[in-house]
Amino acid sequence: MIKLEKVSKSFNDGKAAVHALHAVSLEVGxxxxxxxVGTSGAGKSTLIRCVNRLEVPESGRIWVDGxxxxxxxxxxxxxxxxxxGMIFQQFNLLSQRTSAENIAYPLEIAxxxxxxxxGRVKELLNLVGLxxxxxxxxxxxxxxxxxxxxxxxxxxxxxxxxxxxxxxSALDPTTTDSILELLVDLNQKLGLTILLITHQMEVVKKVCxxxxxxxxxxxxxxxxIFDLIADPSSRLSKxxxxxxxEVLLDPSAIQAAITFLGxxxxxPILASMMRKFDVDVNFxxxxxxQIGRRRVGQLQVELKGDQVPEALTYLQQRGxxxxxxx
Amino acid sequence: xxxxxxxxxxxxxSLTTVYMVGVSTLFTVVFGLPLGVLLMTxxxxxxxxxxxxxxxxxxxxxxxxxLPFIILLVVLIPFTRAVVGTSIGPTATIVPLTLAAVPFFxxxxxxxxxxxxRGLIEAAQSMxxxxxxxxxxxxxxxxxxxxxxxxxxxxISLVGYSAMAGAVGGGGLGDLAIRYGYQRxxxxxxIVTVVLLLILVQGVQLLGDRLAAKVSKK
Numbered sequence: 343m344i345k346l347e348k349v350s351k352s353f354n355d356g357k358a359a360v361h362a363l364h365a366v367s368l369e370v371g372x373x374x375x376x377x378x379v380g381t382s383g384a385g386k387s388t389l390i391r392c393v394n395r396l397e398v399p400e401s402g403r404i405w406v407d408g409x410x411x412x413x414x415x416x417x418x419x420x421x422x423x424x425x426x427g428m429i430f431q432q433f434n435l436l437s438q439r440t441s442a443e444n445i446a447y448p449l450e451i452a453x454x455x456x457x458x459x460x461g462r463v464k465e466l467l468n469l470v471g472l473x474x475x476x477x478x479x480x481x482x483x484x485x486x487x488x489x490x491x492x493x494x495x496x497x498x499x500x501x502x503x504x505x506x507x508x509x510x511s512a513l514d515p516t517t518t519d520s521i522l523e524l525l526v527d528l529n530q531k532l533g534l535t536i537l538l539i540t541h542q543m544e545v546v547k548k549v550c551x552x553x554x555x556x557x558x559x560x561x562x563x564x565x566x567i568f569d570l571i572a573d574p575s576s577r578l579s580k581x582x583x584x585x586x587x588e589v590l591l592d593p594s595a596i597q598a599a600i601t602f603l604g605x606x607x608x609x610p611i612l613a614s615m616m617r618k619f620d621v622d623v624n625f626x627x628x629x630x631x632q633i634g635r636r637r638v639g640q641l642q643v644e645l646k647g648d649q650v651p652e653a654l655t656y657l658q659q660r661g662x663x664x665x666x667x668x
Numbered sequence: 669x670x671x672x673x674x675x676x677x678x679x680x681x682s683l684t685t686v687y688m689v690g691v692s693t694l695f696t697v698v699f700g701l702p703l704g705v706l707l708m709t710x711x712x713x714x715x716x717x718x719x720x721x722x723x724x725x726x727x728x729x730x731x732x733x734x735l736p737f738i739i740l741l742v743v744l745i746p747f748t749r750a751v752v753g754t755s756i757g758p759t760a761t762i763v764p765l766t767l768a769a770v771p772f773f774x775x776x777x778x779x780x781x782x783x784x785x786r787g788l789i790e791a792a793q794s795m796x797x798x799x800x801x802x803x804x805x806x807x808x809x810x811x812x813x814x815x816x817x818x819x820x821x822x823x824i825s826l827v828g829y830s831a832m833a834g835a836v837g838g839g840g841l842g843d844l845a846i847r848y849g850y851q852r853x854x855x856x857x858x859i860v861t862v863v864l865l866l867i868l869v870q871g872v873q874l875l876g877d878r879l880a881a882k883v884s885k886k
Contacts, residue, residue, distance in 0.1 A: 394794055423796035434791035437886050438809045447805065448795040479885040495795075505794075 343503060343535040344370040344393060349402030351388055362388040364559045365402065370537050370552070372502075375529050377550035378539045385559040386539040390505050393537065394426050395419055407502050424452050427496025431508035433488040435480040441491045442467065442476040448498040466494040470524065486517035493524065497532075504528075506538035510545060518542075522549050543581055547633050553578060571638055574599045574665030582631060583640040585667065595624070595646040597667040600657060602639050611660050612641070618656065621647035642667075674857065677844065682864060685840035688758050688833060689826045692765035696822055700770045701815075703729070704777020705803055711778070715789070715799045729771040737768050737829045741836055761838035765829055773822045780814035781807050813884040820876025824869050831865075841865055 348365040362385040370376040380386045391397040393404060395411055404411045409422055435444050442463050449459045467473045470490040480488055489509060496504055506525070510518040526549050528534050540546065546553050546567070554564035555577050563570060563577055570578040579601065600612075616623055628641035645653065654664050707725055710718040735743070741764045745755045748763040784807055792806045808815070831842020841861050849858025 396790055396794060420796040420798060423794060426794070428791070428794040430787060430791060432785075432787050434785070434787040436788060436806060436810060438812060438884075447792075450805070451795055451797050451801055481886055499795075 343372040343374070343407055344376075344537055345405040346389075346392070347403045347405075349389070349392055349399045349404060351385075351392060351397060351399050361385075361559045363392070363399070366556070366559075366561045367402075368554050368561060368564050370535060372535055373529070373533050374552050375526070375536045375538070375550050376552040376554070377546040378537070378554045378556055379541065379543065379546055380539075380556035381541060383558075384556045386541075386556050387507060389556065390507050390537060390539045393503075393505055394423050394428060424448065424499050425501050426503045426505060427493075427499075427501040428505040428507065429489065429492045429496050429509045431511045433480070433485075433492045433512075435488055435491055435495075437480050440477050440479055441472060441483070441494075444480070444491055445494045445498055448495060452499050462498060466498060469497070469528075470494045484517075485513050486520060489513065489517075489521050490524070493521075493528070497528070497534075502535060504534050504536045506536060506540075508540055509538065511540065511542065518545070519548070525549055546578075547582070547631065549634070551634060567633065568603055568636065568638070571633065572601060572603055572663045574601050574640070574663050579640075582633070582638070583629065583642075585642070592624075592644065592646060595644045596650055597626070597642070597644050598654065599665045599667060600641045600643060601663040601665075602641075602661075603636065611657065611662060615653050615656055619647070619649040619653040621645050621650055621653045674860075678841075678860060678864065681839060681841045681844040681861070682868075684758050684838070685827065685830055685842070685865075685868070688761050688765060688830050688838060688840055689823060692762045692769060692826055693819065693823050695762070695766040696769040696773050696826075697819060699766070700773030700822075701777055703770060703774035705781065705807070707774055707778040708781040708807070709799065709803065713786070715802060729774055732767065732771040733775075735768075737764070738832050738835060740764050740768055741832060745836070756837040758833070758838050758840065761830070761833040761836060764836075765826055765833075768829055769822050769826055772825060773818060776818035776821060777815060780811040780818055783814060784810045813880040813886075816880040816883060817876055820872050820880075823872045823876075827865060827869055827872075841868075 346366055346368050348367055349363055350361070350365050351363040352361045366389060378386045378389060388397055392399045393406065393411065399412060402412070406422065406426060411419070411422060414422055436447065439447070445463045445466050446459050449462060454462070467476055470493055472487060472490050472494070475483065475487060480491070483491065492509070510521050513521060522545065525536060529536055538545070538550070550567055552565065553567050553570060555562045567578070570576045571582060573579060583599065583601070585599070612623070615621070622645070624644035624646070626642040626644055628639065630637055630639035654666070657664050703725070707722065707729070709715040710722040710725070744764045744767060748760050749755045751763050752760055754760050788806055788810060789802060792802045797805070830838070830840050831846070833840050834843030834846055841864055845858050845861035848854045849861060
């Protein structure tokens with residue numbers, strides 16, 4: 343649905359050119375919730391703004407729904423933008439318009455007649471649960487309500503794609519959760535493809551099915567979230583399961599991180615490993631997390647004994663991911 | 669000072685001032701608003717940055733603003749005659765008054781529009797707005813309270829400028845104050861005129877403030 347091919351962009355801050363994006367390529371499939379994470383200054387904001395060409399990439403090509411955005415003339419670009427919704431960290435609602443009038447704005451731009459507009463606005467207010475706030479001005483709304491208006495506005499013209507630029511970063515945790523639930527709901531109900539950028543790993547964990555990690559303008563890794571987590575050496579996995587201080591209790595022991603996803607989490611594989619092989623297992627720590635609708639766990643252990651390599655191979659054969667840390 | 673004799677004159681002068689200032693303000697908004705929009709949109713971080721056009725416009729505006737009004741009044745006499753057919757009287761004064769106020773108001777408009785958060789403009793663009801739609805549906809409505817205060821400010825400056833209208837026989841309160849109050853030492857006339865001007869200025873400011881507050885939904 344969204345495809346970036348070797349997109350580069352740099353800014354000139356007076357003296358030196360600062361590279362915001364280095365030949366970034368990624369592909370977002372239809373119906374996915376794709377998260378791009380990175381610290382501030384990593385280039386993620388530039389990346390999402392390139393998708394609707396609020397920022398013009400220097401090189402590389404971008405397609406949205408089969409249309410090459412980077413090749414459009416201004417009039418065609420405006421038309422294409424009407425098919426993409428965008429929501430923002432600071433909501434960016436028009437302060438002089440009511441909720442209903444804000445939601446009507448993109449419909450006015452698209453030339454939808456007044457009566458049709460009113461009906462659609464009502465529908466959208468219902469969709470985001472603000473039917474009783476139609477006549478409220480943004481100044482009278484809470485942050486979460488403002489973002490709901492922003493979402494309704496972004497969806498007005500039935501877009502296939504929603505771009506979310508740090509949409510929950512200005513909200514408290516409870517409100518963040520309710521907005522994220524709304525996004526997942528819309529993704530499922532409308533088949534909406536969502537590309538979101540965030541610096542909050544929590545957001546990725548709660549809603550994304552695909553993820554890309556951006557650092558200093560480079561795309562470090564990308565893919566389906568469970569594939570990345572299953573690989574204990576991935577950055578995503580390390581971010582979810584921070585390695586325990588590598589203090590070796592016994593110099594002859596081997597430290598390993600064992601990751602298990604879904605079904606594997608329910609079987610007593612470790613217990614059978616200990617019975618089958620001559621190994622001593624020392625648990626250093628571990629946790630189980632809910633990611634999306636699946637459970638993912640990781641154990642950090644110290645293994646000792648003659649059959650450690652065989653034991654580890656056994657775990658891998660059973661579908662667990664094992665990373666030896668030493 | 670004979671009240672019976674002065675009242676009609678004061679009334680007539682007040683009407684002349686209101687007429688000159690009112691009509692020039694109207695024309696000032698008509699010409700100054702587009703000029704201000706152009707100054708903002710062609711400027712740095714504008715919707716359509718056009719550095720050369722912006723610099724030329726900026727230069728012309730600054731030039732017009734640096735001329736003292738009394739000079740402008742005289743310099744413009746041929747132009748005024750071409751536009752309204754005469755270079756004397758209240759109607760003729762409207763031309764230089766408007767020309768003096770347009771650059772001033774345009775700068776006020778420019779700075780009001782600049783107050784609109786960048787994010788709102790980007791949101792409008794992300795929804796596929798054209799530049800014209802962004803100006804008409806975002807920039808101007810969002811800065812409306814500031815624009816209203818700008819009109820009040822312009823009205824007040826014009827009341828001040830209009831005092832010099834006597835130089836071309838424009839009449840009005842300022843003219844009355846200079847001719848009778850200053851040149852003929854009729855202090856009472858001077859005081860009454862100044863009080864009337866004060867009431868006018870206060871009234872305009874109060875009205876502007878009220879209206880701006882009523883319109884603002886922030």
